[in-house]
Amino acid sequence: MIDTRTAPYGALILRVVLGALFLAHAGLKIFVFTPAGTAQFFASLGLPGALAYLTILAEVAGGIALILGVWTRAVSLALVPVLLGSILFVHGAAGFFFSNANGGWEYPAFWAVTLVVQALIGDGALALRPLGRPALQAEGR
Template identity: 70%
Template sequence: MLQDLNTRLNNPGLGALILRVTLGLLFLAHAWLKLVVFTPAGTAQFFQSIGLPGALAYLTIAAEILGGIALLTGFQVRLVALALIPLILGTIIFSHGANGFFFSNEGGGWEYPAVWAVALLVQALIGPGDAAITRD
């Protein structure tokens, strides 16, 4: 029975697809949050309040949208995943790192962005999986 389960679960292409789509949706959700809830101007103000240039907020929103779409469609997945890692590490360095490890801490700790960065690295290592528009 366990062997049968192992055989049915042995589908790395599907696993990579599920990870890729999840990451893409997360990036689009975070861009939507910055666009609709915080607004681009509000996001720029936040960036300035933590010592970053306000213009970087607009670049971050664009990276989240374009990166999210690329991951969803399976376009240049390895490159996109690697390119998005510094964005996520930046949230640890500039925003969440001082709040402690647990994301339930006030202001959100660095636990969630760290897992997100590792998931991006895993995606880069395993590739796009099934249903990708480019096979990188």
């Protein structure tokens, strides 16, 4: 049974933490590795360098949208491919544990699953919703 009094706050916490994680990873790419350095890294993996800029944009826009609670379900699902790409092209070969050299794939896999969970449970409390879209009642946000 779902506790409809507290479930919206659980969804809120998950949504804000997911958004903050995306902003932190975008910040790493922008301020530490630099966008040009990130593009060079993507190219070294055999990916188009321009994909790095798209990834940074997705992480920033998606992180902000999640924190604010705008289009939460769609944004959550749209960000899953970013994490699947990190598993396939960066972390997958390093093995399961993220403490391995080059990081393992369990952290981005868990992160992808939490995005799917967020998409299933919805916005939660204190979400900004696009104009014309009413807040859902306690039976699920």
